[in-house]
Amino acid sequence: MTADPARRLRHALAVSVPVEDPAWRDALEAVPRELFLGEAVFRPSGVQWEPVHRRTVGQEEWLRLVYQDTTWVTQIEGVTAVDAPGPMAGRPTSSSTLPSLIMRMLDLAGIRDGDRVLEIGTGTGYSTALLCHRLGDKNVYSVEYDPGLAAAAADHIHTAGHSPTLLTGDGLAGHRGGAEYDAIVATCAVRYIPPAWLHQVRDGGTITTTISGWMLASGLIRLTVHDDGTATGRFTGDRIGYMLARPHERPPRPTFRRRPGQTRPARFDPGLLDDWTAQFVAQLAAPSAELMTTSDGVILVDVATGSQAWTEITGDGWQVHQHGPLRLWDAVEDCLTAWQEAGAPPQSAFGMTVNHDGTQHIWLSEPTGPSWNLPV
Ligand SMILES: C[S@@+](CC[C@H](N)C(=O)[O-])C[C@H]1O[C@@H](n2cnc3c(N)ncnc32)[C@H](O)[C@@H]1O
Incomplete structure (x- = not known):
């Protein structure tokens, strides 16, 4: 000693x-x-x-x-x-x-x-x-x-x-x-x-x-x-994160105000986005959106277009309101559906390819599986 x-x-x-x-x-x-x-x-x-x-x-x-x-x-x-x-x-x-x-x-x-x-x-x-x-x-x-x-x-x-x-x-x-x-x-x-x-x-x-x-x-x-x-x-599936590189940080956005939009029942409980992999999947679906958690579920705000989606509890489940040119919750639900249809595997089931022209995408299971482009 x-x-x-x-x-x-x-x-x-x-x-x-x-x-x-x-x-x-x-x-x-x-x-x-x-x-x-x-x-x-x-x-x-x-x-x-x-x-x-x-x-x-x-x-x-x-x-x-x-x-x-x-x-x-x-x-x-x-x-x-x-x-x-x-x-x-x-x-x-x-x-x-x-x-x-x-x-x-x-x-x-x-x-x-x-x-x-x-x-x-x-x-x-x-x-x-x-x-x-x-x-x-x-x-x-x-x-x-x-x-x-x-x-x-x-x-x-x-x-x-x-x-x-x-x-x-x-x-x-x-x-x-x-x-x-x-x-x-x-x-x-x-x-x-x-x-x-x-x-x-x-x-x-x-x-x-x-x-x-x-x-x-x-x-x-x-x-x-x-x-x-x-x-x-x-x-790898490790549950770790680093601060974003400064040029990749989210730009500031105006204070969030709910805007009138289309309303429909939500297919997923927004609480699912607390899951490590589900949140990763949601981010693939709406790569320029910010996610906030509230007592009413979640709010998504697209930094690029101002589009927004927010969930709300109803008597028998959840509904979602969507406003703006991007249907953020539709995109998130489609992506979550593809993931769930594959058996909701852990993050280690995802991989990534960077092409020689710089375009890049994240895929599920194998390079030819369902894929999502990254915002290059
Ligand atoms: C988690 S800290 C690094 C920890 C460090 N390896 C250590 O052991 O002390 C992340 C660092 O990345 C720096 N950083 C952010 N964006 C960067 C960029 N585009 N180029 C170089 N450094 C960057 C930040 O200023 C910060 O100091």
């Missing part, structure tokens, strides 16, 4: 997290997470985020928090925890991903010694440093969108003794300077695979990412890039 409390906690974390490739466990043992969390993080407090400062909780408690297998949110709506005047409302814009999820992504990517990897979303730099420990600094490239976060991550990574290629900018464009990569790993979610990623990965290389959207449903996938310029893969 070591007297160094950080090392002891790091060891406990490294042995407790599920890892397939032991080389990643070695990286967890070696990289001090406390170097990446700065002086403060946010923790959830009711509907708000409360900053927690190292100096307030004391070093012992701070290290205990650092080495929990937890995602620590570090930025809310562009405000870092150390600068927050107090509890804040809003959506997280950066975090240190929970170590077990980083391990899952790196295992899934199938990375081997000597591989060259492009990471999208440097964040705090912790996962970048884990990659450096395994692959050597010269094989690691990482892009962060937010310049302030990128500068802080560079400090953290250098303090940890690593000097990979760090870039500030939009990771959706990849980084041509380091191509071709054996793997691209995204720690932010995308609505579709950016074409640049496809062009920058070698034949047989992989893209590991979460596909998400404006309903915030999410699916983890590893795509293999083929020599004909296409990529294919199957969703």
Whole structure:
């Protein structure tokens, strides 16, 4: 047993997290997470985020928090925890991903010694440093969108003794300077695979990412890039999600107001959309719609056209009101029907194909099965 409390906690974390490739466990043992969390993080407090400062909780408690297998949110709506005047409302814009999820992504990517990897979303730099420990600094490239976060991550990574290629900018464009990569790993979610990623990965290389959207449903996938310029893969079914890449975030919309429209009985109980896979299916059906849950079921608002659908309880079930050029609930019900007719399989029954012209679709069961285009 070591007297160094950080090392002891790091060891406990490294042995407790599920890892397939032991080389990643070695990286967890070696990289001090406390170097990446700065002086403060946010923790959830009711509907708000409360900053927690190292100096307030004391070093012992701070290290205990650092080495929990937890995602620590570090930025809310562009405000870092150390600068927050107090509890804040809003959506997280950066975090240190929970170590077990980083391990899952790196295992899934199938990375081997000597591989060259492009990471999208440097964040705090912790996962970048884990990659450096395994692959050597010269094989690691990482892009962060937010310049302030990128500068802080560079400090953290250098303090940890690593000097990979760090870039500030939009990771959706990849980084041509380091191509071709054996793997691209995204720690932010995308609505579709950016074409640049496809062009920058070698034949047989992989893209590991979460596909998400404006309903915030999410699916983890590893795509293999083929020599004909296409990529294919199957969703893993893991119930995990990342924040959307900033250029793929949902645009703001006006306050929702119910508008008169056509009304009919709903064929599905809107509560079905609480299910992980059903919500993913609904997002495929209405890819530019936002989903809100209310005591009356759900509201769908299409960000592109303003179309809306909302459900309501009636004496003997549910009815739906639809307004605007898109019949959002019709589309969702059609998609849910196709899924249920296939036996309502889990998300791992879905796969994805990216064509060489950049168009892409998600299919059910097999590439020739029912499919839905992604909003490229
Ligand atoms: C979940 S955090 C990354 C966690 C990080 N891997 C770690 O371990 O600390 C996601 C990051 O992606 C960044 N991001 C969002 N959109 C991006 C984009 N288009 N290009 C590069 N980074 C992006 C966010 O600013 C945020 O820092």
